[in-house]
Amino acid sequence: MTSSPAGRSANPSPLASPRPPRHRWKVLAAGVIANAAFSVAFSGIPMTAILMRSGYQLDTQTLGLALGLMGLGIALSELPWGLLTDRWGDRPVLLLGLCGTALALAAMALWASPSPDHIPSFGLLAGGLVLVGLLGGSVNGASGRAVMGWFAEGERGLAMSIRQTAVPLGGAIGAPLLTGLATHAGFAAVYGVLAALCLAAAVFAALWIQEPAHAPASGKAAAPGRAGPSAPGPLRDRQAWRMAAGIGILCAPQFAVLSFGTVFLHDHAHLGLGVAAAVMSAVQLASMALRICSGRWTDRRQNRPAFLRACCQLTLALFAGMAALSWSSHPGASAVSPAMGLVLMVMLGVCGICVSAWHGVAYTQLAGLAGAARAGTALGMANTSVFAVCFLVPLAIPHLLSAQGWGLVWACAAACAGWAMHLFARAGVAGNPGATQGALLNENTGCLPTASSHRP
16 A cells, blocks of 8 residues: 555655755755746736736626636646645655646647737637646745755744745735736747746756755654644544635735736726736735734734634725625726826725735644645645636626626625634634644654754
């Protein structure tokens, strides 16, 4: 019988590194670069939605499907990639995924890019986006497991939040870069540049990603707790599934902003494409800062559960306000006033920033529940949930728009925040502040010594 991923992790990896604890920052940097390179594609391509709609001659419903297909590919592949990461280690999974993603993007540049003389079929575009998602999904679980292995509990929240800044960093780069490339050089240049970025990230992964010298659960019995080697795996843990589902549901408002934010600002607030792209870049940059601050703050205060509950409440309130503003600005009218357009722009920016602050904290909480040896599987579960939502949100938005306009879109986003808060409470996260994290602090997952003993 084939040994389990957890069992394999008990033996020292042939790639285990004798390097000093400071090397963990290079591991983190490689993870950030890998996630950012893929995020430029994942977060940046939706920023070209207006140009994609005209370049590929898509209607709004088909555009929504196209924008969700990469998320579908990621959702289908995340859990298999997570299981492979726990079995093979981070480095081979990252190299396989990044190089494969680069090849898929290069193929799209050659055969799935519109030109003045040719518009490729929607099937080519759809197949390419799904394939990019299937291969690019490798970066999420693999880089997260590396962070859990190299960083101790006292600094994992900060490290995971820094890793999660790669997503808004990629979006901040992708919004102006891909919009400019699509406008002036076409989508072939868009896909070609994205392929080059993935290859560059693979180089850093090859150089810096290694297993820690003391791999998770390397011959040591874990202290009593949920993440010990004899505990049920995360796939059989209801609390882990509730936590993963809550993470995915709370991403729905964020994906609504990222996938259709430029369309909302252009079509409803009547702002120019350049202004809309700038707003989305600002959202991504501010989100980076908030993610780092939230990770550091929760590490110091040991209050990840309470922080997640507060994020759900704030998201619910902000998107409810956004819904009220959208309804009050009379959707369907020929134009909104310049003042209302400015208010909508600012409100969308605030909503997008606040709904993007919690990711590193939530991923750290879930990975801690599973234990470092099974972090790849746990993060794969969460990302399967996240990107299933990512696929469904762009599909649902056109139908909500047809029914009641943008007010209904943002009202549903607010409802998702309330649903996520309920799921977190059932997972024992939002309902009992500090309890879950306090238990995790007593677990020995076999990682490197604590941050206090090895400050760079």
